[in-house]
Amino acid sequence: MERSTAEIRQYFSSNLLEWFRIHKRDLPWRRTNDPYRIMVSEIMLQQTRVDTVIPYYHRFIERFPTVEALAEAPEEDVLKAWEGLGYYSRARNLQTAVREVKERYGGRVPDKRDQIGSLKGVGPYTAGAVLSIAYNRPEPAVDGNVMRVFSRFFLILDDTSKPGTRTEMEKLARELIPEGEAGSFNQALMELGALICTPKSPNCLICPVMENCAGRLNGMEEQLPVKKKAQPPRREQRVVALIQGAGNRTGQILIRRRPDEGLLAGMWELPHYAAADADGMVLLKEKLLEEERLPIEPLGKWFRTNHTFSHIRWELDVYVCNYLGNPQGLSDSMDLPGSATGGGSDRDDLRWIEPQELERFVFPNVFIRIIREYAKRLPGIDWNGPIAEREEEF
DNA sequence: GACTCGTGGGT
DNA sequence: TACCCAAGAGT
Numbered sequence: 001m002e003r004s005t006a007e008i009r010q011y012f013s014s015n016l017l018e019w020f021r022i023h024k025r026d027l028p029w030r031r032t033n034d035p036y037r038i039m040v041s042e043i044m045l046q047q048t049r050v051d052t053v054i055p056y057y058h059r060f061i062e063r064f065p066t067v068e069a070l071a072e073a074p075e076e077d078v079l080k081a082w083e084g085l086g087y088y089s090r091a092r093n094l095q096t097a098v099r100e101v102k103e104r105y106g107g108r109v110p111d112k113r114d115q116i117g118s119l120k121g122v123g124p125y126t127a128g129a130v131l132s133i134a135y136n137r138p139e140p141a142v143d144g145n146v147m148r149v150f151s152r153f154f155l156i157l158d159d160t161s162k163p164g165t166r167t168e169m170e171k172l173a174r175e176l177i178p179e180g181e182a183g184s185f186n187q188a189l190m191e192l193g194a195l196i197c198t199p200k201s202p203n204c205l206i207c208p209v210m211e212n213c214a215g216r217l218n219g220m221e222e223q224l225p226v227k228k229k230a231q232p233p234r235r236e237q238r239v240v241a242l243i244q245g246a247g248n249r250t251g252q253i254l255i256r257r258r259p260d261e262g263l264l265a266g267m268w269e270l271p272h273y274a275a276a277d278a279d280g281m282v283l284l285k286e287k288l289l290e291e292e293r294l295p296i297e298p299l300g301k302w303f304r305t306n307h308t309f310s311h312i313r314w315e316l317d318v319y320v321c322n323y324l325g326n327p328q329g330l331s332d333s334m335d336l337p338g339s340a341t342g343g344g345s346d347r348d349d350l351r352w353i354e355p356q357e358l359e360r361f362v363f364p365n366v367f368i369r370i371i372r373e374y375a376k377r378l379p380g381i382d383w384n385g386p387i388a389e390r391e392e393e394f
Numbered sequence: 395g396a397c398t399c400g401t402g403g404g405t
Numbered sequence: 406t407a408c409c410c411a412a413g414a415g416t
Contacts, residue, residue, distance in 0.1 A: 041412085042412065043413095044412090045411085045412040045413095046411090046412070046413045046414075047399090047400085047401090047410090047411055047412085047413055047414095048400090048401080048402090048411065048412080049401095049402075049403075049410095049411055049412090050411090050412080051402095051403085052401075052402065052403090052411090053412090084400090084401075085400080085401075086399080086400025086401045086402090087399055087400055087401085087413090087414090088399080088400080089398095089399065089414085089415080090399090090413090090414085093414080093415085120414095120415090121413090121414065121415085122414085123413060123414045123415085124413085124414090125412070125413060125414085126412085126413075126414085129412070141412080143411090143412045143413075144410080144411065144412075144413085145411085145412065146412090162395085163395080186412095187412090190412055193412090194411090194412080199404095199409075199410065199411090200404080200405075200409085200410090201405095229409095230409085230410090231396090231397090232407095232408085262398085262399090263398080263399070263400090264399090264400085265399095307400090307401090308400090308401085309398095309399070309400055309401080310398075310399060310400065310401090311397070311398060311399075312398095312399095364400075364401090365400075365401065365402095366400090366401090396416100397415100397416080398414100398415080398416080399413105399414090399415090401411100402410105402411095403409100403410090403411095404408105404409085404410085405407100405408090405409085
């Protein structure tokens, strides 16, 4: 027998809600109704898996339990709490947003879409998520899960990588929200996408809305959602300098702070340079002298490793180098390039640290790994003979 | 619309 | 290995 659109929609929403009541996961941000904490969780969950977020969420809330605590914290502390989670502008934007909540809304996360949606880092999805989950407002929260579920159940063939498709799905989502159940319904949609209606090999046989899923009835569930393929990340070959101090800098390494904008903004790193086909040894010696005024001698290539961002693939050759300046370690003020009189460094983006001091700086994971591996092998890296061609992975 | 912006897990 | 992708937003 033929079912009407209205009947199908009713079936979808009520079956989904009933399933969610039984199967919903016990997640930390589901144990609170504090809009601030829910907002923190939603920012963290942007493009990030639940299992990855959980420990960060606990630490972050413990460290910044309230709007005021986060608003008043030094930015560096916030970034340190975010270290390793990726997309670091989220952390800065979150603090900017929370400061506006404090100043303009008296510390209460606003419950109006135009207000919360104008906060830094809060887009259409996050606005709807906070409004529905924290305030139970009947607003859609359409993310990748929801688009996948909708495209399959309602057999929507539109390209979900187009912004207009998300807009259309928000209209649909809004109409489907059962009276007074916005928070549960939106979370149920995402929960279904995460647990049952997965991107690959969905578990249709245990799906609560299988009987009326148009995608499955047409044998299309594996082809949906339709999505334009992403550009593969461009490859960049780079050489990394792990510079060992001498004299009173023995046991220390040199780190550099990145610019305040762009990739890994403001974070610390090992110096590294683009190195298409050049000889890494020669290039590092030249670059460090010309661009940082640092006299160094590369000992050889330690290992090669890859690190892939969303849009860039770094192919890194890590060289261990000796610092040649101030070999006797007579004076701290001579340890970094500075004024002609040698009165000290004129730049604050270079530092000597001990590998144990990683905690005092904010590093992206790619460099944390390299430095930790170095520290682990520190009592004598085995430089047996020429090491330039040796490659290792860890 | 096309880029930019991290990282880790699954297949 | 090499993809794909994950509770997206800003420019």
